[in-house]
Amino acid sequence: MDKNSLPTIQQEFKVRYTYQLFFTQQLFALDNPLFKNVLASYRPNEAIKCLFIVDEGVMDNHSHLQEEIKAYCHQFQNQIQFTELIVVPGGEQSKKDQSSVEKCLEAINNNAICRHSFVIAIGGGAVVDMAGYASTIAHRGVQLIRIPTTVLAQNDAAVGVKNSVNAFGKKNFLGTFSIPFAIINDLDFLQTLEQRDWVAGIAEAIKVALLKDQKFFEFIESNAQALANREMEPMAYLIHRCAELHMEHIAKGGDPFENGSSRPLDFGHWSAHKMEFMTQYALRHGEAVAIGMAIDLVYAQLIGLLGEDLDRILSVMKKVGFHLEVPLENDGEIKELLKGIEEFREHLGGELTITLISEIGKQKDVHTIDYEVMEQAIRSFILKPQNSL
Incomplete structure (x- = not known):
C-alpha cells in the first residue's frame, strides 16, 4: 500500500x-x-x-x-x-x-x-x-x-x-x-492584612463590576467608606460576588484556557504588569491594576468611548483608598511603560486586544491603541510636570 x-x-x-x-x-x-x-x-x-x-x-x-x-x-x-x-x-x-x-x-x-x-x-x-x-x-x-x-x-x-x-x-x-x-x-x-493589602484586593472587584455588573459597582460605591474602614460584612459580600463573577466568566465565556485573543478579566493589566516590573514589585498587584484601570478609563474618555461615568468611577476608587499616581519620573520611563502594550499582545498571542469600558457594566474590545493619546492618559496621573517627548 x-x-x-x-x-x-x-x-x-x-x-x-x-x-x-x-x-x-x-x-x-x-x-x-x-x-x-x-x-x-x-x-x-x-x-x-x-x-x-x-x-x-x-x-x-x-x-x-x-x-x-x-x-x-x-x-x-x-x-x-x-x-x-x-x-x-x-x-x-x-x-x-x-x-x-x-x-x-x-x-x-x-x-x-x-x-x-x-x-x-x-x-x-x-x-x-x-x-x-x-x-x-x-x-x-x-x-x-x-x-x-x-x-x-x-x-x-x-x-x-x-x-x-x-x-x-x-x-x-x-x-x-x-x-x-x-x-x-x-x-x-x-x-x-496590612491596610495596603486589604485595599489592593478591592481593585479586582471594581474591575469585574465595571466589566459585568452595574449593580455590583453600585454596591461598592455605597460601601466604599465601610470597605476602607475594614468592615468585614461588606468585604465578605465583595469577595463572594467578585469570585462568583470570575468563575462564571471562566465557565460561560467559552474560552477557559484562553485560546483566543480577548481577555476581559485583564482590563487595566497591560500597564499594571509593566508598572509592577518597573517598580521592582514595590507596587502591590492590586495597586497597579487600579492605576492601570484609571489610565485606560481616561484613554477611553479621550477617544470618545466613555462618557460621564469617568469621574464617578475614579471617585469610588479613591474613596476605597487607592492612590492613582503613576510612579514614573521621566519621559524615558513613560516610553518604557508604553512598551507594555506590545508585551501584553505577545503574552496573549494573536492580535492586540485591549478591553475598555464604554459605561459601567459594559465592555468593548479594541485592537489598536493611539500611543499619543495613551501617553496623554498616562501623564494625567503623573504628579511631577513632564517634558514632552
Whole structure:
C-alpha cells in the first residue's frame, strides 16, 4: 500500500471540569469538619497524603498555624496523612525565580506526593500561583487545594484556573492551566492584612463590576467608606460576588484556557504588569491594576468611548483608598511603560486586544491603541510636570 494513501486518523474528546469554592472561618479549628470533608469527597475514609506549602507572611502573622494544622490532621488521621509543611517567601519574591518552585518540587518528591495526593497551598495570590505551577508540573499534575489568605487571592487570583511564575523579566511568562480540586476561603486570614493589602484586593472587584455588573459597582460605591474602614460584612459580600463573577466568566465565556485573543478579566493589566516590573514589585498587584484601570478609563474618555461615568468611577476608587499616581519620573520611563502594550499582545498571542469600558457594566474590545493619546492618559496621573517627548 502506498504510504501516502493511508487515511488520516482523527479523534475528538471532551473533558468535564468541576471545582468548588467554599467559605468558612477558623478552617483548622478541631470542630470545623470542612477541610476533612473536602478530602473525603475525593476518597472517603482513606488517609490522603497532604503536603502544606505556606506563605512566609502568613506564618509570621499566624504563629500557631503549623501546630493547628498538625493537630487537625492528627484528629482526622483516618482521612488526612500529614507529610510536611514548608514555608516559602511571600509576594512576588516567590515568583521571581525558580528557587521557590524547586523547593516545592523537592518536597513533593521527598514526601512521595503522587497524583492522588494533595498539595495544600496557603497564602497570597503569588504563592498560590507558584505552588499551583509546581503541583501541575510534578507528575503532570498532583491534586491541589488552594487556601488564599488575601482579599485579592480570595476574590480573583486563586479562583481561576491559571498558575504561573515570572521569567525573562516578564510577569507570568511560565505557567499552566489546571483546575484545583477546591478553593477554601477562610475570612479570618484577612484580619491580619496590612491596610495596603486589604485595599489592593478591592481593585479586582471594581474591575469585574465595571466589566459585568452595574449593580455590583453600585454596591461598592455605597460601601466604599465601610470597605476602607475594614468592615468585614461588606468585604465578605465583595469577595463572594467578585469570585462568583470570575468563575462564571471562566465557565460561560467559552474560552477557559484562553485560546483566543480577548481577555476581559485583564482590563487595566497591560500597564499594571509593566508598572509592577518597573517598580521592582514595590507596587502591590492590586495597586497597579487600579492605576492601570484609571489610565485606560481616561484613554477611553479621550477617544470618545466613555462618557460621564469617568469621574464617578475614579471617585469610588479613591474613596476605597487607592492612590492613582503613576510612579514614573521621566519621559524615558513613560516610553518604557508604553512598551507594555506590545508585551501584553505577545503574552496573549494573536492580535492586540485591549478591553475598555464604554459605561459601567459594559465592555468593548479594541485592537489598536493611539500611543499619543495613551501617553496623554498616562501623564494625567503623573504628579511631577513632564517634558514632552
